[in-house]
Amino acid sequence: MANFHELILGFHNFKEEYLLKEKEFFSRLVHGQSPKTLVIACCDSRVDPAILLGGRPGDLFVVRSIASIVPPVEKAGEHDAVIAAVEYGVKHLDVHNIIVxxxxNCGGIYGLLHPEKIRSERFISGWVSLASPVLEELEHEDPNEPAPVRCRRCEEGAILMSIDNLLSYDWVKERVDAGSLALHALYYDMATGSLNVWNAEIEDFEPTRVEDL
Ligand SMILES: [Zn+2]
Structure with missing residues (x-):
């Protein structure tokens, strides 16, 4: 899909295959959405959550940001698109789950690990620096960690940081404490084709398996 016209063709294929064949389903969607899950995913073209998680139109309220980062309340600006979308999902759509x-192979985390590569890119460097505490903690724990391990732990750590940051908003924390909203951390390993979920009991990500569902 390199060319614009291929995308337009893609829409017309979608219309033929889905819109026209499932008229009742799509006519219901015209009247509103009631997704139960909000997903915060990276902007990366390889990790579209609706495709990876098998979502249909209306299933997922999706927010995408570089490295799936959510800023903490004290750093979210008045014009922050990420947190505005989260606020809409939580307060207006009343989602039951938020997945980060x-x-x-995340380019955003690569930028965090190699700040010299993005030094002249004000907005990218400012955004990924929100995950600096993750890197600082890892450096403190083990200054000599091999680069691939550091990268992986940064990618995973940034997800957990965003979960923590979500809890810095009182309207998220109140719902989590009341049991009406659950937060989940997922890590997609595209090299192995594995989707890993955070397990708080073992304090690590572990592969999801159909047998466990
Ligand atoms: Zn990414």
Whole structure:
């Protein structure tokens, strides 16, 4: 899909295959949305959450940001698109779940690990620096960690940081404490084709398996 016209063709294929064949389903969607899940995913073209998680139109309220980062309340500006979308999902759509989904080979985390590569890019460097505490903690724990391990732990750590940051908003924390909203951390490893979920009991990500569902 390199060309614009291929995307237009893509829409017409979608119309033929879905819109026209499932008229009742799509006519219901015209009147409103009631997704139960909000997904915060990276902007990366390889990690579209609706495709990876098998979502249909209306299933997922999706927010995408570089490295799936959510800013903490004290750093979210008045014009922050990420947190505005989260606020809409939580307060207006009343979602039951928020998933923060990070992934392997993440360019945003690469930028965090190699700040010299994005030094002249004001908005990118400012955004990924929100995850600096993750890197600082890892450096403190083990200054000599091999680069691939550091990268992986940063990618995973940034997901957990975003979960923590979500809890810095009182309207998120209140719902989590009341049990009406659950937060989930997912990590998609595109090299192995594995979707890993955070397990708080073992304090690590572990592969999801159909047998466990
Ligand atoms: Zn990414």
């Amino acid at each position: 989904m990070g992934h392997s």
